[in-house]
Amino acid sequence: MKKIITVLLSAAMLFSLGVASFAAEDDFVESVGAKDAPTIVSPDGYEENVVATIVDGAGTYKESVTNDQLTITPYDSASDSEIQQALKAAYEKLLTAGIAGVLSDADKQAIAAAGANVDSLVVTDLFDISYTKQDELSEDNKLNVTFSTNLNLQAGDKVFVMAEIDGEWQLIPTSDVTVTEEGYINASFSKLCPVAFMIDTDDSGTVTPPTPGGDDTETPEEPDDTSSSIPVWFWISIAGVSLAAIVLILVFGFKNKKESHT
Numbered sequence: 001m002k003k004i005i006t007v008l009l010s011a012a013m014l015f016s017l018g019v020a021s022f023a024a025e026d027d028f029v030e031s032v033g034a035k036d037a038p039t040i041v042s043p044d045g046y047e048e049n050v051v052a053t054i055v056d057g058a059g060t061y062k063e064s065v066t067n068d069q070l071t072i073t074p075y076d077s078a079s080d081s082e083i084q085q086a087l088k089a090a091y092e093k094l095l096t097a098g099i100a101g102v103l104s105d106a107d108k109q110a111i112a113a114a115g116a117n118v119d120s121l122v123v124t125d126l127f128d129i130s131y132t133k134q135d136e137l138s139e140d141n142k143l144n145v146t147f148s149t150n151l152n153l154q155a156g157d158k159v160f161v162m163a164e165i166d167g168e169w170q171l172i173p174t175s176d177v178t179v180t181e182e183g184y185i186n187a188s189f190s191k192l193c194p195v196a197f198m199i200d201t202d203d204s205g206t207v208t209p210p211t212p213g214g215d216d217t218e219t220p221e222e223p224d225d226t227s228s229s230i231p232v233w234f235w236i237s238i239a240g241v242s243l244a245a246i247v248l249i250l251v252f253g254f255k256n257k258k259e260s261h262t
Contacts, residue, residue: 037074038125038147038197041184052145055188065143069133075126083128090164090194091126099123099198103162107171114174116158120202124151127195134192142188146180151199153183160198161187169196 040051052065073080075087094102100118103111108118131143153159157179161172176188185197 037072037077037127038149038185040070040072041146041148041182043146052143055142055144057140057142059144059188062141065131069131070143070145071130073128073130083130086164087126087128087194090169090196093164094123094126094169094196102169103171107162110171110174111160114158114160116160116200117202120200121160121198122201123196123198125149125195125197129189129192129195131192137190137192139190142176142190143192144186144188147185147187147197149185149197151183151197153179153185155179155181155183158200159185160200161185162196162198163189163191164194165191 042048042051043053046053046064049066049068050064051067051070054062054065056062073083073087075091099121100108103118111118111121129143129145131137134143137143151159159177159179160174161177162169163172164170172187172189178186180186189195
């Protein structure tokens with residue numbers, strides 16, 4: 001009898017662990033590690049080798065960044081061991097805790113203030129940005145980069161950017177992130193590290209990435225609005241197993257008590 005109770009309680013624990021893992025996986029789109037990584041779009045009006053700029057806190061130009069100073073490394077293409085380890089750790093942390101689990105309450109409030117729901121956000125891209133002078137970056141010395149993605153974005157769509165800074169995921173201020181008329185993502189960074197792009201699957205104006213290998217000109221499927229839900233059968237299974245264990249414990253305890261009196 002004790003063995004049966006132990007097995008039932010263990011099963012309940014395994015089901016509960018499965019729920020946490022299942023929920024976190026839904027915070028990533030299926031193509032996050034397979035589709036094309038974001039590419040840098042050179043700013044207009046600069047020399048050909050300029051790929052980004054340094055701006056002050058107000059967004060005013062300070063200096064140019066050339067193509068030999070800036071490198072984008074996607075999650076699935078990291079060859080440098082240090083970058084590879086950083087991206088892997090960042091991915092696993094997001095996968096384990098989920099977006100809502102890694103962001104601070106202040107960041108969640110900023111997302112809500114922008115008209116989005118943190119529980120409906122999904123990560124579309126995870127990559128590293130390396131800049132030869134990144135130690136000089138600050139709130140008044142930001143790296144401003146424009147990215148091209150295959151997210152089929154339009155101006156006004158809700159896109160959020162977060163970066164893992166000193167081991168903690170932090171939301172890049174929404175004032176530092178815009179979607180241009182061309183559908184590019186423009187963002188300013190005061191620190192560099194693993195970076196993630198996120199879209200709101202509840203936003204009817206935002207679309208999910210095309211299927212890897214598909215034609216970017218095709219209309220992508222509408223996002224699944226159940227991305228953050230947990231299947232009912234998980235809860236039913238947990239409740240059933242737990243209830244059975246409780247009943248057996250009570251029966252076994254009553255039986256032992258009865259035998260002790262006799």
